[in-house]
Structure formats: C-alpha cells, structure tokens
Amino acid sequence: MSVLTLRDVGKKYRLRRETGMLTKELLLRLLRRHKAEEFWALKGITLDVEAGESLGIIGPNGSGKSTLLKLIAGVTSPTEGEISLRGRVSSLLELGAGFHPYLTGRENVYLNGAILGIRREQIDRNFDRIVDFSGIHRFIDTPVKDYSSGMYVRLAFSVAIHSDPDIFLVDEVLAVGDEQFQRKCRAKIRELSDSGKTIVFVSHDLNIVNELCDRVILLQGGEIAQKGSPEDTVDFYLQSLGAEEGMALLRSGSLEVIFNNGRIALFKDGRMLTRANGGYSSIGCRGMWYDSTSAEWSVDSHSGTELVATGTFTRVSISQTWRVTIDNPALLRWAVEVETKPGAEVSERMVSIMVSPEYTMWFTEGSGGEFPQIDVNDTQWIPVSSRDKQLRIMGVSTDHEKQSALPSLSIETLQRVANAGLHIFNTDYALNARVLQMLEVRADNEKQFGPSRELLVSAKITLGEPPQVVQERLREARRQRSIETGNLAALFAGGSTSLAWQGKEITKNLRVFSSIQVGDFWDDSVQGYWQADRVSETELQATGVMRRLPAVQRWILKRSEEGTIDWTILLEVKERLDAQEIDVSIMLVPEYDLWATSHETGAFPPITVETKEWTHLTKLFKAGHFVEARCSKANRYGLPPVRLSFSKPTVAAAVNTRHQEMARVIQVMQPYTRGAGIFEPGRYELFSGKIAVGKG
Amino acid sequence: MLFDDTRRFVADMIGHRELVRSLTAKEFKVRYKNAVLGFLWTILNPLLLMVVLTLVFRFFFQPRWEYTEKYPFPAFLLCGLIPWTFMAHSLSRCTSSLVDNAPLIQKVYFPREIIPLSSILANLLNLLLSLVVLFFFLFLMDQMPSVWILAVPLIVFAELVFVVGICLATSSLHVFYRDVAYIVEVALLVWWWGTPIFYPHQLVQNAPAVSPLLYRIYMANPMAAIVVAFRQILLERRFPDGDLVGTLFVVAFLSFFIGLAIFRKKQAVVADFV
Numbered sequence: 001m002s003v004l005t006l007r008d009v010g011k012k013y014r015l016r017r018e019t020g021m022l023t024k025e026l027l028l029r030l031l032r033r034h035k036a037e038e039f040w041a042l043k044g045i046t047l048d049v050e051a052g053e054s055l056g057i058i059g060p061n062g063s064g065k066s067t068l069l070k071l072i073a074g075v076t077s078p079t080e081g082e083i084s085l086r087g088r089v090s091s092l093l094e095l096g097a098g099f100h101p102y103l104t105g106r107e108n109v110y111l112n113g114a115i116l117g118i119r120r121e122q123i124d125r126n127f128d129r130i131v132d133f134s135g136i137h138r139f140i141d142t143p144v145k146d147y148s149s150g151m152y153v154r155l156a157f158s159v160a161i162h163s164d165p166d167i168f169l170v171d172e173v174l175a176v177g178d179e180q181f182q183r184k185c186r187a188k189i190r191e192l193s194d195s196g197k198t199i200v201f202v203s204h205d206l207n208i209v210n211e212l213c214d215r216v217i218l219l220q221g222g223e224i225a226q227k228g229s230p231e232d233t234v235d236f237y238l239q240s241l242g243a244e245e246g247m248a249l250l251r252s253g254s255l256e257v258i259f260n261n262g263r264i265a266l267f268k269d270g271r272m273l274t275r276a277n278g279g280y281s282s283i284g285c286r287g288m289w290y291d292s293t294s295a296e297w298s299v300d301s302h303s304g305t306e307l308v309a310t311g312t313f314t315r316v317s318i319s320q321t322w323r324v325t326i327d328n329p330a331l332l333r334w335a336v337e338v339e340t341k342p343g344a345e346v347s348e349r350m351v352s353i354m355v356s357p358e359y360t361m362w363f364t365e366g367s368g369g370e371f372p373q374i375d376v377n378d379t380q381w382i383p384v385s386s387r388d389k390q391l392r393i394m395g396v397s398t399d400h401e402k403q404s405a406l407p408s409l410s411i412e413t414l415q416r417v418a419n420a421g422l423h424i425f426n427t428d429y430a431l432n433a434r435v436l437q438m439l440e441v442r443a444d445n446e447k448q449f450g451p452s453r454e455l456l457v458s459a460k461i462t463l464g465e466p467p468q469v470v471q472e473r474l475r476e477a478r479r480q481r482s483i484e485t486g487n488l489a490a491l492f493a494g495g496s497t498s499l500a501w502q503g504k505e506i507t508k509n510l511r512v513f514s515s516i517q518v519g520d521f522w523d524d525s526v527q528g529y530w531q532a533d534r535v536s537e538t539e540l541q542a543t544g545v546m547r548r549l550p551a552v553q554r555w556i557l558k559r560s561e562e563g564t565i566d567w568t569i570l571l572e573v574k575e576r577l578d579a580q581e582i583d584v585s586i587m588l589v590p591e592y593d594l595w596a597t598s599h600e601t602g603a604f605p606p607i608t609v610e611t612k613e614w615t616h617l618t619k620l621f622k623a624g625h626f627v628e629a630r631c632s633k634a635n636r637y638g639l640p641p642v643r644l645s646f647s648k649p650t651v652a653a654a655v656n657t658r659h660q661e662m663a664r665v666i667q668v669m670q671p672y673t674r675g676a677g678i679f680e681p682g683r684y685e686l687f688s689g690k691i692a693v694g695k696g
Numbered sequence: 697m698l699f700d701d702t703r704r705f706v707a708d709m710i711g712h713r714e715l716v717r718s719l720t721a722k723e724f725k726v727r728y729k730n731a732v733l734g735f736l737w738t739i740l741n742p743l744l745l746m747v748v749l750t751l752v753f754r755f756f757f758q759p760r761w762e763y764t765e766k767y768p769f770p771a772f773l774l775c776g777l778i779p780w781t782f783m784a785h786s787l788s789r790c791t792s793s794l795v796d797n798a799p800l801i802q803k804v805y806f807p808r809e810i811i812p813l814s815s816i817l818a819n820l821l822n823l824l825l826s827l828v829v830l831f832f833f834l835f836l837m838d839q840m841p842s843v844w845i846l847a848v849p850l851i852v853f854a855e856l857v858f859v860v861g862i863c864l865a866t867s868s869l870h871v872f873y874r875d876v877a878y879i880v881e882v883a884l885l886v887w888w889w890g891t892p893i894f895y896p897h898q899l900v901q902n903a904p905a906v907s908p909l910l911y912r913i914y915m916a917n918p919m920a921a922i923v924v925a926f927r928q929i930l931l932e933r934r935f936p937d938g939d940l941v942g943t944l945f946v947v948a949f950l951s952f953f954i955g956l957a958i959f960r961k962k963q964a965v966v967a968d969f970v
Contacts, residue, residue, distance in 0.1 A: 013968060021875040070967065074805035077964040089805075097803040102726050114718035115804055 001086075003167060003198050004049040004072065009081035011042040011067050041067040042222045045081070049167075054199040056213030056230060058237055064222040065202045066171065072200060073169055087166025087198075090116050099156060101145035105136060108144055109159055116163045126162045133184070134158035154181055161188055167198045183379065186212075186430035210234050210272065211432065231272060246297035248307045253329035255463065259299065262292035262311050264324060264334070268407050268463055275433035276354045281336050281456060284348030285316050292320065317341035320456070330407075330465070333414075335458040349440045351457045354433040358406050359396035362424045362434070365481075371396075371434060374426050381435065385424040391493075394422045394436050395462075407464030411436055415458040418545075481532050483540055486562035487640075488693045492532050495525035495544050497557065499586070501640050501693055509587045509661050514569055514686065516549060517581040523548045525555075550575040551679075553686070563640075563694045569686040571679070579677035584687045585667035586644055587657070588629050591637040592664045595654035598624025603632070604656055604664050611659045618653045627652035627666040644668065646689035701956050708807040715806055719814035724821055738822040739829050742777040746770050749777075749894050763896035767931045768837045774830050775926040776893035779851075782823040783859050783919060784884055786816045790863035791870050791877045798970035808963045809956075812867045816859055823852065834930060842933035851925045851936070854948045858918045861951030864959040871962065871969050891919040915940065918947045 042064045049055050057065050070076050071083060073091045098115040099108045109130055113123040123130075131140055134155040136147075144152055170189065186208070193199050193212060203209050209216055209230060216233035218226040226236045246261040256267040264279040265272060281292040295311030302308075305326040312319040323335045340346055360371055362384055371384060385394075395410025413422075420440035427433045438457055482491040489500045490512075497512040498505055514525045523546050532542040538559040545552055551573050558566040569584065593604050599620050618627075630641035644652070644666050655665040668687065670677075709716055728737055750770050753759060764772050790812040794801060797811050827848070834841055870876040892900065897920060901911055915921055921944040925936035 021873055023875055023879075070802070073803075075802060076967040091804055097799045100722055100726055103722065107722075107725070111718050111722055114715040115800065115806065117715070117806070120714055 001051050002048040003051045003086045004047070004200075005082075005084045006045050006047040006071075007082045009042060009045040009047075009071060009078045009083055010040055011064075011071060011076070012038050012040050012079040014038055040079075040222055042071070042078075042219075044223060047217065047224070049198060049200065051166075051198055052196040053215060054193045054201060054213045056209035056216040056233075057200065057202045057219060058209055058216060058234065059219035059225075063219040065219055067222075068219065069169055069171055069200065069202050072167075085167070088117055089167045089169060090160060090163045090165030091169040091171070099144055099152065102143055104143050105131075105140040105147070105155055109140075109155065112156065112159045113163065116160060116165075118163045122164070130155075130158045130162050133161070133188075135181075150181070157181075157185060161185075161192070165197075167200065168192060169200050169202075171202045180379075183428050183430050187379075187428075190430060208276070211275070231270075234272070246299065246309075248299045248302045248309070250302075250305055250307060250324060250326050250332075252305050252326040255326060255329040255332070257324060257326060257332060259307055259309060259322070259324060261297045262295050264322075266332075266409070266461075266463070268329075271406065273355055273406055273409055273463070274353060275356050276427070276431050277352070279334060279351065279353040281320060281338075281349070281351045283313075283316075283318055283320075283338065283346060284350075285318065285344055285346050289348075290316060290318065292322075295320070316344050318344050318346070330463050332461050332463075333459065334461060336456040337453060338456045339453045347442050349456050350437055351459075352435050352437040353409075353411065353461075354427065354431070354435050355396055355409060356406060357432050357434060359398055359409070359434050361397045362394070363397070363410075364391045364394045364422065364424070371426060374429055374432055379428050381425045381427050383423060383425055384434075385422075391422045394424055396424075396434055396436065408462075409436075410462050410465065411438075412460045412462070413438060413457060414460055415455055480534055481540065483538070483557055483559050483565060485559045485564065486694070488563045488565070490557060490565050490691070492540055492542055492555075492557065495542075495553075495555075497555075499642070499691070499693060506589055506639055506642065506693070507587055508589050508663050509657075510585070512567075512586050512691070514553065514582070514584045516546075516551075516579050517583075518549060518577065518579050521548065525553060549577060551577060560690060564690050564692040566688075566690055568688045571684045571686045573679045573681050573684065575681060577677075577679040578675075579679065580672060581677070582670040582672075582686060583667050584644075584689075585655075585665050586629075586642060586691070587661070587663040587665050588642060589639070590662050590664055591631065591635065591639055592629040592642075593632050593635055594630050595664070595666065596626075596628045596630070597652045597654070598622075598626060602654065604629075604654070607656050607659055607662055609659050611656065613658060614665070615656045616653050617656060621651050623649035624652055625649060627654060627668065629654065629664055629666050640694035642666065643692045643695060644689060645692065646687065648688070698953050698957075701960055702953070705809060705956055708809065709813065712806060712810055716810055716814055716817065719810060720817040720821070723815055723818035727818070739826050742774060742781045742826055743829070745777050745781075746773045749773050753894070759895075761896050761899065763898050767927075768839065771830075771834055771837055771839055771931065772896075772927065773894060774833060775930055776891070776923040778823065778826045778830055779855055779922045779926055780888070780891065780893055780919060781826070782819050783855065784888075785822070786819045786859050786863055787866065787880060787884065788877075789819070790815050791866040791880045794867045794871050794966060795874075795970050801970050802967050808966055809864065809959060812863045813860065816856070816863055820852075820856060827852075830930070839931065841930055844929050844933055844935050847929050847935055848926070850941070851922055851929070851944075854941075854944050855918070855922050857952045858944075858948035861948070861953070861955035864952075864955035868959045868962040868966065871966050887917075887919065890914070890917060892923055897924050916943055916947060918944055918951070921947075 045068065057068060059065050067076075069091070071078055072085070073089055074085075098112045100111065103111065109127065110120070110123055114120070131137055134151075134157070136151050136155055139147065139151065144155070147155070189199065190212060199212070201209060201213055213230050215227065216230045217224050218233050218237045226233050248259045250257040250259070254269045258265045258267070262280055263277045265274045266278065267273065277291070277293055283290045290313050292311055295313045297309055297311040300308045300310055307322075307324050309322050310319060311322070317340070319339045321337045321339070324332065326332045336351055338349060357374060362371055364385060372382070393410060393412045395408060397408035398405035413420075418440075419442060420438055423435075423437045423439060425435040425437060427435055438459075440456070481493065482489055487502045489503070491498045491500070495513060496510050499507045499512065510524065510526055515522045525544060532540060535541050540557045542555045542557075543552060544555070551571055554570040554572065556566075556568040556570070560566045590607060595602055595604060595617060597618055597620075599622050600618060602617055604617065626643050626645035628641055628643040631637055631639050646668055651669045651671070653667050653669055655667060657663045657665060668689070750773060753769060793811050793815050794808065801808065801811070831841065831845075866876055866880055897915070900906055900914055906914070915924070921940050925940060925944065928934055928936040
C-alpha cells in the first residue's frame with residue numbers, strides 16, 4: 001500500500017524571489033507591466049512510497065531535494081500535479097524551528113509537540129522518554145535561551161523523534177549535536193525504520209543514505225534522474241558527478257575513487273568497499289576533533305586518475321591537502337598534508353578508513369584474526385587490535401571461501417610519522433563498519449608549534465590481493481623485524497619482543513621488555529615510541545623514545561649461536577635522571593613451572609584468582625649470571641627452557657604475575673640505593689646479555 | 697465559496713485547537729515573561745493612557761462636551777481605549793507575524809491562519825482582562841452596569857471578526873509587500889483620530905460641516921461603532937442602537953470574508969516568500 005503518491009508534480013518559482021513594496025509595485029503597475037522570470041525547481045515528479053519503506057533522496061545542491069521535501073511536508077503547494085498522502089507527516093526538517101527562547105524546555109516540548117501535531121496526552125505519556133533521550137533532565141525547567149546549541153538541538157530532535165508520525169521526513173538533521181548524540185540519532189532512525197515506519201530521507205551523506213534506505217532516487221535539475229537500490233543509485237550519482245566543487249571521481253578500470261568534500265569512497269567492480277565517511281582525517285585541537293568532512297573543500301586539480309584537493313576549517317586555522325592517485329585498478333595512493341598556522345594547538349591527528357562490515361578478517365604484519373560481530377548494543381567503538389607504533393601495514397579481507405567476497409583491502413604507510421600507531425576498530429551498531437586508523441598523539445610539549453606543513457600520512461592502498469599474496473606480504477613484513485635462529489624466532493614489536501619456538505609463541509603480554517622506575521612510576525619500554533631498522537641479516541636495531549622520561553633506549557638484537565640472541569640495551573639520557581630500579585624482563589606463558597638462578601631453584605606456584613600482586617619467588621638478592629624458566633619432566637607442554645643470562649653479575653628474579661596477566665616472569669633487577677641510580681646526560685649500557693631458548 | 701472558505705477556516709481552527717491554544721499561550725506568556733509586573737502590563741497600557749488623557753483634558757483643554765459631563769471622564773475614555781488597544785495591538789503584531797515566524801512556516805505545515813489568529817487571541821485575552829478592570833472601575837465610580845452588560849460579548853465578537861479579517865489581509869499581504877507594515881502604522885495613526893475615543897461621537901454628528909451622509913460614513917468605521925456601542929451599554933446602560941450594531945456586523949463580516957479570501961489566495965505559496 002502506498003502511503004505517499006506524487007503524480008507529475010512540478011513546482012515553479014519566480015526567479016526574482018525578493019519581495020516587493022506595495023507602493024512601488026502600484027507605481028510600476030501604472031507605468032508598465034513587468035513579468036518575472038520563472039524556473040521550474042521540480043518537474044514531472046512521479047513517485048510512490050510504500051508503507052514501511054525508507055526512501056532516500058540524493059542529488060547535488062539546487063537539484064530540488066529540499067523543494068520536494070517541502071511539497072511532501074505540505075509546507076508549500078505544487079504548481080502542477082498531485083500529491084496524495086495517507087497519514088500524518090512529521091518533519092525533522094529543521095529542529096527547534098518552533099522553539100521559543102523565553103520558554104522553558106518543558107513548555108517548548110509541549111509547544112513543539114503541538115506544532116508537529118502531537119496530541120497533548122501523547123506528549124504527557126512520552127514526556128519522560130523525550131527528556132531521557134535528550135539527556136536534559138536538570139535543565140528541563142530552564143528557559144531554552146540558556147541552553148547550549150547542542151542541548152537545544154538534542155531536545156528538539158527528541159521531541160520530533162517521539163512524535164510518532166506515519167511518515168517521517170528527515171533532512172540532514174543527523175549532523176546535530178556531538179558525535180555520541182549523532183550516533184544515538186542514527187540508531188533511533190534505524191530503529192524506526194526497522195520497526196516499519198515510512199521514512200523519507202534527504203542527505204548529502206551518501207553513505208548514510210546507502211545505509212538507511214531501501215530505495216534511493218537521484219534528483220538532477222529538478223527531475224528524477226535515476227531510481228533504484230541505494231548502491232546502484234549512489235553509484236550512478238557518483239559516476240555522473242563532474243568535478244563539481246569539492247567533489248571528484250577518479251577511475252581506472254574496475255576501481256573508482258570518489259572524493260566528496262573530505263572523504264573518499266572506494267568502489268571496486270561497482271561495489272562499495274567503504275562505509276560512512278570512508279577515508280577521512282581528523283585533527284584534535286584543544287579538546288575538539290575536526291573531521292575533514294566538516295572542512296570547506298575545493299578540488300585544485302583533477303585528472304582521471306589523480307586529484308589534489310584542499311580543505312580548510314573555518315573555525316581553526318588548519319588546512320589540509322589531499323593527493324589521491326590511482327596507479328592501477330588494484331593500487332591507489334593517498335597522502336594527506338596538514339598545514340597549521342600559529343595558534344592552532346594540535347594534540348592528535350588521525351586518518352581513518354571505514355570499510356564494509358562484510359569484511360570479517362583483519363590483519364597487520366604482526367598478527368591477524370576475525371572481527372567480532374558488531375552487536376546491537378554496541379554504542380562505542382571497540383578496538384580490535386591494540387595500537388601499535390611499529391606496524392606499517394593493516395588490512396581487511398573476507399572469508400575467501402565465498403564467491404562474492406569483497407576484494408581484500410590493505411593500507412601500507414609509506415612514510416613513518418613519529419608517534420603514530422595503527423589501530424583497527426569495530427564501530428558502534430549504527431555506523432556498522434570496520435575502521436582502519438592511524439593515530440598520532442603528540443606529547444604535551446610538542447602540541448604547540450608554529451606555522452608548519454607536515455605530512456600526516458602517505459599511504460598505499462592495495463585492493464584485491466590474492467590471499468597467498470596477503471600472507472606472503474605479511475611474512476615479508478614480519479621478516480623485516482625478526483631474527484631467526486634455529487627453532488627460535490624473535491619478532492620486535494614496539495619495545496616488546498616476542499619469542500616463538502617452532503612457530504609457536506612462548507612469551508605473552510609485555511613479552512621481552514625493560515622498565516625504569518623513577519619516583520613512583522614505572523616507564524615500560526612498550527610505552528615508548530619505537531622505530532626498528534634492520535642493520536643486517538643477523539642484526540636488528542631499534543630506537544625508542546621513552547614516554548615519560550627524557551631518555552632514548554636503543555636495543556640491539558643480534559643472532560648468536562643457534563637458539564641464542566644477543567641483547568644489548570643502551571640508554572641515552574638527555575636530562576639528569578634519578579632511577580630507583582631498572583628491570584629487564586621476559587614474560588612467559590604460564591605453562592612454565594620451574595625456575596632457576598645462579599644460586600637457587602624453585603617451582604612457579606599456580607596463579608589463582610587470589611593472586612593480586614606480583615610475587616617474587618627468589619629469596620636471595622645475590623648477584624648472579626642468569627635466570628631461567630623451564631618445564632618439569634612431568635609437564636605435558638614440554639616447552640623449551642628460556643634462559644636470560646648477562647655479562648655483568650646482577651641480581652635476578654623469578655616472578656609470578658597477578659591473575660590478570662597470568663604469566664611467569666624472569667627478570668634482571670637493578671635496584672639502586674639512594675643516589676646510586678643517578679644518570680647524568682650521556683650514554684649508558686643498561687643491559688647486555690643473551691636470550692637462549694631450548695638449551696640444556 | 698464565501699461560506700466554503702469560512703467553513704474550512706472554522707474547521708481548521710477547531711481541528712488544530714491544541715496548536716491554536718499552545719501558540720496563543722506562548723504569545724501571551726512570552727510577551728510578559730521577562731517583565732517585572734508580568735501580565736499586569738496588559739492592563740496598565742490603557743490605564744496609563746487613560747490617566748494621561750484625563751489629565752490633559754482636565755487641566756489643559758477643559759472641553760465643554762455635554763456628553764462627557766454626564767459621565768466620569770476616565771470611564772468614558774476607557775470605553776474607547778480598551779477596544780481600540782485590542783484592535784491596534786492585534787493589527788500591528790499580526791501584520792508581520794507570518795514573516796516573523798518564517799522558520800516555522802518554511803519547515804512545518806499547519807493552517808497558516810493559526811499564526812495571526814493565535815496572536816489575536818492572545819490580545820483578546822488582554823481585552824477580557826482589561827474589561828474586568830473596566831467593570832471594577834465603573835463599580836468604583838458608582839456606575840453600576842445594567843443587565844445590558846450582557847450585550848458586551850456581542851460587540852466583542854463583532855470586533856474579533858473584524859480584527860481577524862483585517863489581520864488576515866495585512867499579514868498575508870505583508871509577506872509579498874514588505875511596506876504593508878509601515879502602511880498599517882500610518883493608517884493606525886489616522887484611524888485613532890477618526891475614532892471617537894477621547895471625544896464623543898456627538899461632536900462629529902453635530903458639527904455643522906458634517907452632512908448626514910458623511911456622518912453615516914464616519915460611523916461605518918467599525919471602531920467608531922464599537923466604541924459608541926461600548927458607551928451605550930456601559931455608560932448609558934441600554935442596548936446599543938440597532939442600526940449601529942447592524943452596520944457593525946455587516947462591515948465586520950465583510951472584512952472577515954475579504955481578509956480570508958486574500959489569505960486563502962496567498963497562503964499556498966506563503967512559505968516560498970516569507
């Protein structure tokens with residue numbers, strides 16, 4: 001049953017839209033008759049909307065979208081044709097249009113309700129729900145003139161969304177309030193749509209249209225240029241776009257990249273790989289995030305396969321330049337350069353790509369796995385992989401068994417940006433997407449900086465690699481950061497090195513790491529900002545800027561005799577440092593049950609829920625040469641013994657972790673009595689020793 | 697067609713009575729929300745005018761008008777000021793009301809007449825409160841009204857119909873011609889002098905230069921008829937003259953029909969122009 005029918009509807013406007021003066025008009029009438037120019041904002045629109053359907057209306061500015069919505073809302077009447085409507089229409093056209101600043105929130109809820117045609121009893125009934133949704137409990141009896149614009153809009157949206165109409169008209173209002181409220185709105189609209197409400201949706205955000213609508217019509221020049229499934233129509237629209245300001249289409253074979261005002265959408269073989277914002281950037285400045293989608297964009301140059309676009313924020317003096325290039329149908333490059341003017345205090349910067357939830361697998365060069373399902377109750381983004389500053393590659397792929405699988409998508413950062421790490425996320429339910437993100441966090445003293453022009457990202461995006469290639473590339477990337485000797489493989493990953501024996505990891509959690517205690521806090525190597533370089537086939541050097549101390553650690557990992565790796569840690573101190581203790585540790589899987597030092601041996605007791613602190617098992621604080629963990633004869637896991645030995649005699653310990661970590665730790669401890677741990681600026685050798693696995 | 701429009705208008709207003717009520721309440725509340733004396737202002741306005749005019753006439757002009765000497769001058773003045781204030785305030789507020797509410801009109805559909813109407817109704821509420829004050833005043837001055845006070849609602853109704861008519865016309869015309877509001881302000885000034893508010897209508901009737909025809913035209917001014925009717929009911933304590941009331945109703949409904957016709961003709965495209 002169709003609830004809304006339009007037959008040959010047309011709307012004509014006089015071009016000379018400014019209103020006249022009666023006195024002037026009368027005088028002019030006496031002198032001559034003039035005729036205003038006319039134009040058709042809409043022409044020949046025929047449309048049926050079925051009950052329960054969500055219809056999207058897209059099109060460039062001035063294509064008649066808003067006029068159409070106004071006609072449906074009955075705000076204005078068509079010049080020709082017929083519109084028939086069954087049921088009550090409610091518009092989320094402009095929120096709070098009927099709000100009066102001097103009335104309280106409560107009074108405005110009733111007033112706005114009356115304007116939207118809601119019966120008083122119905123508002124009474126829904127009042128609590130309206131207030132709950134808006135989250136403005138405390139201020140409901142305050143005049144809305146004292147509200148922040150966010151609160152205002154939240155309350156208005158809340159009234160509108162609870163007006164329970166038969167047909168809902170939504171016009172770009174999803175860009176209201178803060179990020180969290182936007183999510184709530186999208187979720188609510190989705191819920192309404194799922195519960196069988198008829199929704200007519202106008203948006204510039206093609207991805208939201210794509211997501212929320214069953215059917216989409218494309219308006220161009222006041223006429224319906226295309227209608228059909230969201231994917232087809234959006235695709236058609238994007239392809240038909242010229243280099244309109246802020247928009248451009250790049251194409252090479254089966255790959256299409258659409259740049260649309262600070263976001264890029266990727267299509268392969270006509271299928272949309274990205275979701276929501278697609279590829280976009282965000283800049284954190286004084287506690288606010290500025291998304292590239294909110295900047296003013298212009299496409300500076302555009303050929304079929306390359307574009308350069310500049311976006312400028314209106315509220316902060318930050319601009320960015322994007323260069324997107326398609327090399328071939330399986331490879332594109334994306335570089336973002338950010339220019340800041342003095343006064344812009346940038347604390348964080350990131351680029352993200354939101355991709356289809358059809359991607360079920362994620363990978364980085366270090367690891368990989370399956371995405372958890374995105375659940376209806378997910379209101380937050382959930383990290384799938386931890387932020388890793390060492391990674392350069394991350395990607396997604398589908399289960400390759402399926403025929404209709406989307407091509408895999410991987411991003412490789414080409415240029416290292418200090419302090420930047422890669423993350424993979426699941427979004428909330430409303431957005432329903434996977435996110436590949438590179439986030440750069442600046443330390444406090446680096447936030448403020450003068451005019452500068454800095455690269456945020458330069459990345460290569462590869463599409464549709466065959467699985468074995470993906471695997472091979474991952475192996476290769478891994479190899480760059482690993483040292484193998486016999487059955488032992490050590491893989492360096494941002495201040496923590498994992499050890500694997502015959503391909504199976506025996507370390508866990510923080511793995512092989514160092515920590516320095518200064519005052520009350522520990523600074524672990526894993527927290528630093530690391531960069532690793534392969535020096536030769538047998539040697540790996542990594543430099544890490546400590547997170548909290550004015551110092552840099554340099555690790556040298558070298559292949560020694562079979563199953564053994566030489567490990568040296570150099571500490572470069574920049575400012576005087578007074579350390580209480582320096583530890584070098586290896587966290588091992590809990591299957592290890594015996595330990596030994598130069599002076600004593602013992603068993604690791606089981607770690608239970610009761611174990612709430614790290615427990616030192618060694619009793620003698622006597623300098624020795626090694627500490628070791630091994631499995632007893634009876635231990636069915638039969639893991640290889642791990643021995644940490646050191647050239648200078650030092651105190652060593654075997655430790656049980658808390659239940660949360662559930663790990664065995666062997667460590668070298670360097671406690672300093674008062675004043676003994678002072679490091680003046682200079683270079684020091686913190687540790688020099690060997691990690692031997694599978695010996696004896 | 698005439699009655700079709702009217703039926704539609706009445707049906708719309710009844711169908712949207714909740715909105716009419718809400719917007720009227722809003723108009724009323726908002727107007728005095730930030731004022732210290734609150735809605736007392738609604739009554740103070742004609743009272744202050746009354747005080748000023750009484751002082752001016754007592755001490756400066758000291759006119760010897762037979763009619764005004766029979767009744768207390770302040771009461772005489774209030775009978776004119778109160779219906780006048782209702783009309784004048786309604787007209788000046790309503791004329792720009794559609795344009796003032798442009799955001800609403802462009803976004804949500806409801807019968808557009810509700811906007812000027814709710815503004816008028818808020819003023820009507822003022823009128824009713826002022827009338828209560830007037831009755832109290834008469835009581836103080838020992839001018840106990842007679843049973844003919846029951847005719848007051850009839851005259852108020854006629855005035856309402858008349859005011860709705862002109863307000864519908866000016867508010868819709870103002871959307872298209874933005875000088876209508878200025879024209880209205882000037883017209884109100886002339887109108888004030890052309891209405892027997894601070895002088896008795898007999899002054900015009902008995903003026904040697906005024907022919908009987910001219911006097912008829914003068915009294916066709918509904919505001920003149922209303923003011924005179926008010927005085928006849930409240931001061932002279934009788935039912936107002938039949939032909940006076942008759943003419944008043946004819947002109948009031950004529951105004952209503954014409955105003956509604958103009959509004960109806962324009963309202964479909966109002967949203968495109970506000």
